[in-house]
Amino acid sequence: MRVKTMNLDIKKECNNVMVIVPHQDDEILMSAGVIRVCEQNNVPYTVVMVTNGDYGCIDYSKGYARLKESLAGLETLGSNKESFEIMGYADTGMPERESFLTHLYNEKNEQKIYPSSCARETYGLEDKVEFHMKKYGKHGDYNRITFEKDLEMLLEEKKPDVIFTTSEYDMHGDHSGLYYFVCEVLDILNKKNGYEPKVFCGLIHSCAGDDNWPERDTAVFSCPQGLEENSNYKWEERMILELPEEMKKARGINNLKYQALLKHETALEPDAYEFLMAFIKDEEIFWKVR
Template sequence: MAEIKLKNSFLDVSAKGQKVLVIVPHEDDEINVAGSVMYSYVQKGADVYCVFTTNGDYSFWARTRMHEAWRSLQTLGVQHVIFLGYGDTSNHYPGGHWFYSPEEAVTAPSGHNETYGCNDFPDYAFAKQGIHRPYCRQSIKTDLKDLMDDIRADIIFAVDADVHIDHRATSILFEEALGELLCRPGNTYNPIVFKGFAYCTSFGAPKDFYAKNIKSVPKPPVREDNLIDISLYQWNQRVRFPVLPACRGFYLHQNILYQALFRHASQSAALHAVRIANGDAVFWQRRTDNLAFQAIITTSSGKVGRLRDFKLLDANQIDDKTMVFANYLWQPDNSDSDKVVNYRWQQPQKITCLRLAGNIEPTGRIEKLALTFDDGTHVILGPLPGCGHIAQYVLPKPHIITSCSLQILKVNGSNWGLSEVGFFASLETKRVVTPFIKIMIDNDFAYDYRLPARVKTCQLKLYRYQVTAPVVYTVVGGDGGEVGRNGLVRFASNSRQLVIRASLKGNPEIYDEIRLYRESSITLAKRNIAQWLENKMLTFYLKKYRKYTHIRHKYLKQL
């Protein structure tokens, strides 16, 4: 029986003409954060750009890390590679970090205090303007703004606030830079933004590649150094992208993510492929079409700028394992009896929904707010959820307004405030990323899914991205069986495989397919043994290769 090639509408639809930008701090983080989505978008025909904020020159020469990144990205088909050229630094480095220095240059562990590259890969500022920028906060913000303005990507995937200081600095300053672009008078650039972690959902995730079926990214355990279920990062609100066959499968040496990681020899990155290769890629989406960015905002007291930035969180000190949040809330003065924010636009605006987020700390929260439009509408909102989670309020009908006010009426505790106030013309962002569905089994994205031969039924579930309509399940291949409307698959007595298709009712161009195999215990055992052998042999080889790499670097100063 000829195997049917599995289809998924997200992976199949063309992205030709789209630009995708990935922003990460270090050379190898591009695979940790967005390896599979970069490969997907390359295959879909998009122009993919990958930007590194640092040279990765903490332990190895910058040119070594740059060439490794280039070779790694060539494996994935990414042609546009940019290095900003800032120093790779460690947490608690005594010489200071560019995050803490507004305009004065600091010296990185490598001894450099301004951006640099190599003959093949000059730093971005030098390639663009013929200058090297000093290592300071303003420099990297300027470079990030110029870069985003130059490329004007439709979709941006950016690293989030992992425990490493360079990750946190890149995440926060990316949001500052993008916020300044969004607030420019008359701005029309509103990319789709996805933030993702390099550590807790990738580099530091469980070694689960050799499971019986490809596993999706598991929820990280509660730890002091990750932000899961804080602020934006509610686990049940994550966006999950499906991955192409080259990024999954049963054998690691055939996986293109492993092959890309192997190019990062100085980091022995391939040893972590068993953690990084999963059945989905996990991100959190940020909307950039907040109408407040183009409003004139006044307040009865407090720092109004915190209501116009793109940041949901911030910190004064990012070296420690646990982030202590600061400078991210609009908080009226204690003596302020009005506690009001006023918004005014020069042109009429359509308001369909509102998003509010309060403080992350559990010390207090806003219980009640009043929203008043200039058409006389008065709406009571609240209480805001805890942990800085975002609450969305959908208005009974859209309002066309030129001004409104938001007043805090009731609070409890202390250190409460607003981290975001968002006004939106539509419930969903513009559809640059096509809506999609993905069939799941036990909350894992399913593709070629193996089951023991004794299994007679299998319950399917569904993941949805920006779709709500019901789905229709059909059997489109195999040797006997059926699937019910609720996704329950029943195999015929002698059936060995079934191909199931799910499509959106009334919108059949949104679809997903999986293949279910029923295999004997002997076949399953043979594959388990083959995977075990590959794991042992690859681990042995990669550890020996790591030793060879570091000896060569120590004595020959090159790789």
């Protein structure tokens, strides 16, 4: 089968785009090109940050730092804080047994609170409050019903016709958990008012392992080992977004995606640096799932 090339003709096909990701830097790794193309074409878009990336921190300092890093990275791409929404939820670990969003999704008691190491309710920045605070004038509990209602209200308010989010086949429990929540809320809204946007998923932590994928120092993505055996994704059916010239790998340190990723100083630890930089390529890839 011929590979489908995603031609993001924003003016023709999209009126309103949403990028919704679990953690700070996911928006750059998965979709910096999407954000840049929207910005260049004056297409309304929103980048939604679900958690505060505060895993293991006993106070708000890491969450504050990471949220500010996301704002700085988006500014590098030409964006501003008005295009950024903070949901303000917890980051409690990568494996499904630790993941905040997987715990919430599987929880039968929708009122049960899942605290992080520093909080039991949503928080944002002093000059950029989280969505729940903006709507209700108070912080929201870290439980299933509050998160689902916040996500439902956010999607209903923004009404994107195209959504980019993380995949159900991503090995990070927050990434797969977010996918399931997005689908659940879209089903609710479809029954409520017929709302049915297009949904594209990107892969960050593949079944091949972060040490093996993405391949380092290549200009395009290769198929992660085991992808087709462990998912419903077919490599030949991926959608390819070719990045603007200022984001091509050959631009080196002048590459705009690279410059945006550099703003995420907290994430760029020595053991993660090569993995994160492996997303600096000439393309971004997605699968259309809805």
